[in-house]
Amino acid sequence: KNEVEQSPQNLTAQEGEFITINCSYSVGISALHWLQQHPGGGIVSLFMLSSGKKKHGRLIATINIQEKHSSLHITASHPRDSAVYICAVRGSNTGNQFYFGTGTSLTVIP
Amino acid sequence: NAGVTQTPKFQVLKTGQSMTLQCAQDMNHNSMYWYRQDPGMGLRLIYYSASEGTTDKGEVPNGYNVSRLNKREFSLRLESAAPSQTSVYFCASSEGVTLQETQYFGPGTRLLVL
Numbered sequence: 288k289n290e291v292e293q294s295p296q297n298l299t300a301q302e303g304e305f306i307t308i309n310c311s312y313s314v315g316i317s318a319l320h321w322l323q324q325h326p327g328g329g330i331v332s333l334f335m336l337s338s339g340k341k342k343h344g345r346l347i348a349t350i351n352i353q354e355k356h357s358s359l360h361i362t363a364s365h366p367r368d369s370a371v372y373i374c375a376v377r378g379s380n381t382g383n384q385f386y387f388g389t390g391t392s393l394t395v396i397p
Numbered sequence: 398n399a400g401v402t403q404t405p406k407f408q409v410l411k412t413g414q415s416m417t418l419q420c421a422q423d424m425n426h427n428s429m430y431w432y433r434q435d436p437g438m439g440l441r442l443i444y445y446s447a448s449e450g451t452t453d454k455g456e457v458p459n460g461y462n463v464s465r466l467n468k469r470e471f472s473l474r475l476e477s478a479a480p481s482q483t484s485v486y487f488c489a490s491s492e493g494v495t496l497q498e499t500q501y502f503g504p505g506t507r508l509l510v511l
Contacts, residue, residue: 291439320500330487330502373440385455387439 290314293374293388300395306361308391310374313355321348321359322373324390330373333359364395399423401503403488409509410478418473418506420488428491429471430455430500431463433484440487446471478510 291312300306310319321333334341334348336357341348345364350357361368374388401422410416422429430445432455442455446465460482462474471490475482488503 289439322502328485328505328507330489330505332499332501335499375440385440385442387441389437389439 289389290378290386291374291376291388293372293391295391296389297392298394300364300393302365302395302397304364304395306364306368306393306395308359308372308374308393310357310359310388311355312357312374312376312386314376314386315379316352316355316376317379318377319350319357320375321357322375324371324373326370333372361393366395366397369394401488401490401501403486403503403506405506406504407507409511410475411511412479414478415474415476416478417475418486418488418508419470420472420503421470422488422490422501423469424490424492424501425468426490426492426501427468428493429465430489430491431461431471431473432487432489433457433482434487434505435484443473443486478508480510482508483510484508 294309319336323331323333336348336350345362347360371390371392373390376386404419427448431443432440434440441457443457443461444452444455444463446452449468452463452465464472486506489500491500
C-alpha cells in the first residue's frame, strides 16, 4: 500500500495542451511537495504547499486538505516540460517520515 | 554557488565491496538527506541529518551508515554492498528539518552492484 498515489502514471500530450497531474494521499500531512525529475535524473523542487494554490509561470499547484488531494497543472505545455513529476508529502504525525509517489512520466510532443 | 553536489556519478561494485557516497552543499543548510530511487518504488528516505552532529534513520536504513562530517557534508557508506542496493542515490538538503522548507537535490549517483 502506497501512502501517496499519483495519476496518471504516464501521459503524452501535444504541445500547447493543458495538463493535469493528480496526487492523492492517505496520511495527515504538514506539507506537500511537487518535484520535477529531468530525463538526466536531476530533481528540482517545484512547489511546497500546505494549503490553497500556488502559481509559478505556467505551472499551478493546488491542494485540498479535506479531500487529501493535490493537482499540478501545466498550461500551454512545451516539449521542455517532458519529465517525471513526483508528489511528496511529509506526515504530520510520523516524525520525519516522508512519502513519495512513484511519479508521472510526461512527454510533450511538438 | 554549486548547490548540492554528489560524487561519484556512477559506480559499479562487486557484492561484498564497500564504498562511500559523498554529498556536499554550499547553501549553509542545516538538514541533509539520503534517498534511493528504484523503479516503481518512488524515492525512499535512507537516513537524514536534522543538524550537524545528528543523524536519524529513515524508511530503509538497513545496510547503510551515514556520517555528518560537518555542516556541509553528509556521506553514505555501504559496508558490504549487495545487489539489492543497486539503485540511484540522491542527496538533498533543506534549511530546516520540518520539510516546510524546499528540499534541494543533488544530481544523483547511479550504483550497480554485481
